[in-house]
Amino acid sequence: MVETRVSQHLVPPEPPPEASQPGALVWLRKNLFYSRGSTILTVLVGAVILLFLRGAVGFLLDQGRQWEVIPRNSANYSIGSYPRENIARTWVSLGVVAFIAGLATAAWRPIGRVSPGQISAAVRSAGIAALVLAVLAPSTFGGRTEFLIAGAVLFVIGQAALMALGDRAIDAFLPTLVVLGAGLVAFLVVLWILPISSSTQIPWTIVIAAAVVAFGVGRALIQPLGAPTVKRSVVALALFALPVLYLHVQRAPEIPWDRVVDWSAWIIPIVVIGYAAVIFVSGAEREAAAIVNGLLVVASIVVWFVSAPMAARFLLLMLTAVSLATPTFGSGEKGRRTVIAVWTGVVLVLMYLFAIGVGTPTLETNNNYFAGINLTFMLAIVPMLLAFPLGILMALGRTSTMPLFRLMSTGYIEVIRGVPLITVLFFFRFGVLNFLPPGLQPDAILLAIIGITLFAAAYLAENIRGGLQSIPKGQYEAAKAMGMTTAQMTMLITLPQALRAVIPAIVGQIITLFKDTSLVSIIGLAEFLRVANNIVPGQPDSLGTKLENLVFAAVVYWVFTFTFSRASLRLERRLGVGVR
C-alpha cells in the first residue's frame, strides 16, 4: 500500500555547515601519518628529500664555487662573440624590441592581479628557504650567520605583513602592471647600485626607458585610434621589425640602389596592375573575379620561367595571394579600402626587405654570428611565428577534399616527422646549398631558422589537425547554412575553435622547441647552452668554469619554460569561458 503524503511547509535554504580550518597537526595526521604504511613512507620520502637538499645546498654553497663567473660573462651569454665594436647594433635592436614590448603591453593590458598576501607569503617562503639553506650548508660554508639573519628577517617581515593584512590579504589586489613596473625599477636599482657590469648601466637604462615611453605612447594612441587598430599596428610592426633587425644585426647591409632601379621596370607595372586588380575584384561579380584571379595565377607561375628579378616574382606571387583572398575578405566598400591598404603594405614591406636582403653585408658575418640567449630566443620565436601559418595551411591541406593539396601536405608532414631535427638542421646547413643558385649564400642562422620552421610546422600541423577533427559536424553545418563560404567558415568558425582546443599541445610543442634550439650548436651556432658549456675562449672576461655555467643554463631554461607554461595555463582558463 502506498500512503499519500503531502509536504506541509517548504523548507527554506540553510547556509552550508561551517568548514573548520584544520590545525597543522590535524592536517599532518590526515595527510601524512594516517596509517602505519603512510608513516613509513612519509619518513622515507622525507629522508630522501632531505638528503637531496643537503647535497644540492652543499654544491651550491661550496667554497670552490665561483658564481661570479656568471655576471662576468653576461655579455657572452647575451651575444656570444659578436664583435664588441659593433655591440651598439645589438643594443639598438634590444631597444626596438623593448619599444614594441612596451606598445604591446599598452595595447593588451596584462589583466590579472597579484594580491599583497601572495607577495607577503612569497617573502616568508624565501625566509624559510634561507633558513633551511643555512642549516643544511656544509661546514666549510662561511656565510652561515648572514643566511640565518637574512632568513629570519625575511620570515618575520613576511609573517608580520600577512598578519597586518589580515582578511585583506586575499581581497586586496595590485594590478600586474604595477608589479611589472616595480620589477623594472628594482632591476634598474640593482644595476646602478651593485657593481656587476658597469658598462651596461646606461644602455639598459635607455632600453627600459624605451619600453616605458612606448607604453605611454601606446596608451595615448588608444583613445584616438581605438584598441583594435593599435593592436593590429603592433603586430604589423613586430612582424616587420623582426627581419629588419635581423639584417641590421647580422649583415649591416648597404642597399644597392642601382639594382633597385633595375627592378623598377618590373615592379612599377606590377604595383599598378595590383591596384587595378584588387579594386576590380573587390567590386566584381564572382565569374569576372575568377577570370582575373586565374590570369594572375598563370602570370605568377610564368614569371618564374622568364628572366625576371626575384623581387618581381615574389611581388607577383603576393599580388595573386591578395587578389585570391579579395572576394572572400575584401568585397564591399569597406573591404575595398582594406585590400588597397593590404596591397600597399605588401609592396612596401616586400620591396624594403628585398632591398636590404640583397645588399652587400658590411659585417664580416662568417664567424661573428650573433649568439647566446639572443640567438636562442630568435631561433625559438621566429620559427614558431613562421611555422604557425605554415602549420595551419598543412593541417587544412591534410583535411581538405582536394587530393593534390592533401597529398602534398600529408607527404610533407610524414617526411618531416620521420626524421630527427638534427638531420633537418644538417640538411639545411650543408645539403641545401647544392639546390640553390650559385652566389646565393644565406647565412647559417637563416638556414637554421628555415630548418626549424619547417620542422615545427609539421608537428604543429598534426596538432591543429587534431583540433579540427574535434569540431562537431554541427558547427560546419551551421556555418554553411548561413551562407558562409568554405574560407569564411574555416577562418571564422572552425580554425579558431580548433586552435583553442589544442593550446595545451601547442604550448608543449613551443616548450620543446625552445629547448631544442640547443641542437643548433651542432651546426656551429653558438646558442645559449653552447656558450654556457664553452664560455667563448679568448674573451678577457671569461673565467671558464663549467659546472656553474651549466647549472646557470639549466636554471635559465627552466625559468623561461616554467613562466611560459604558467602563462599559458592562465590563457587557457581565460579562453575556456566559451567552451560548452
Add this chain to the structure above:
Amino acid sequence: MTSNGKKEPIIVCDGVKKWFGDFQALRGVSTEVGEGEVVVIIGPSGSGKSTWIRCINRLEVHQEGRIIVDGIELSSDVRNIEKIRSEVGMVFQQFNLFPHLTVLQNVTLAQTWVRKRTKAEAEKKALDLLERVGIREQAAKFPGQLSGGQQQRVALARSLAMDPRIMLFDEPTSALDPEMIKEVLDSMKELARSGMTMMVVTHEMGFAREVADRVVFFDQGQIIEEGTPEHFFTDPQHDRTKLFLSQIL
C-alpha cells in the same frame, strides 16, 4: 492539394531521391510550398525527415529529382550555393551555436561577412532580434552560459538576422527540457504569424494544430499523407498515419 490559395510556390520538390550508400533515404518526394506557408512535417524517427529538409539548403545533396528554391534549381551546376543558403535559414536540434563567440557575435558574424553589413548595422539588427526572442540582456554572454531554451532562441535570432525568405526547423525543441519548449515555440509561432515561409520537423502537435497551414506525414522516405491540421487530427486516412498519430497523441 498544395495551392492552399497561396501565392507562387517558393520551394518545389519533384521526385527527389537520395541514397546513403545502398540505403535509400528519400524515395521520390514531390510537393510544393507556397510563399508564407507553414508546413509541419511529422513522421517516425529514421523516416528521412531531416534528410529531406537538409536537401533544401543543400547540406545534403540529392541524387535524382529536382529541387527548386526561389526559382533556382539546386544541382551541381549551381555556382553560388552560398547565395541560396543565405536566403534559407535553418535551426537545428542541437542549436549549433558557435561556442567561441558571444551571443551578440553569433548573431552578427554572418551579417557582416555574408551580408556585408557594417558592424553598427549588424549589431542593431542583432539586438532587435534578441529583443524579439526575449533574450536581449544575454547578448554579452557565451552560449555555454545559457540554458537550452535560450540557446535555441539565439539560434533562431542568428538565422533571422540574415533576413531569410525561408526558415527550416529540424526538431528545434527535441533537445529541450519540457519547461523550455514553450518559450521556443512561442517565438516560432510569432514568426509564423509574421508571414515567414516555414518548414518545421517537429513532434509538437499543439504547434502543428495552432499555426500549420499544412501537415505532412513522412515515412520510409516518402510523403504518406498531407493535408490541413484539421484533416489530420480529425480524419486521417492512411493506416500508417493513424498508427503513428495513435502512438504520439
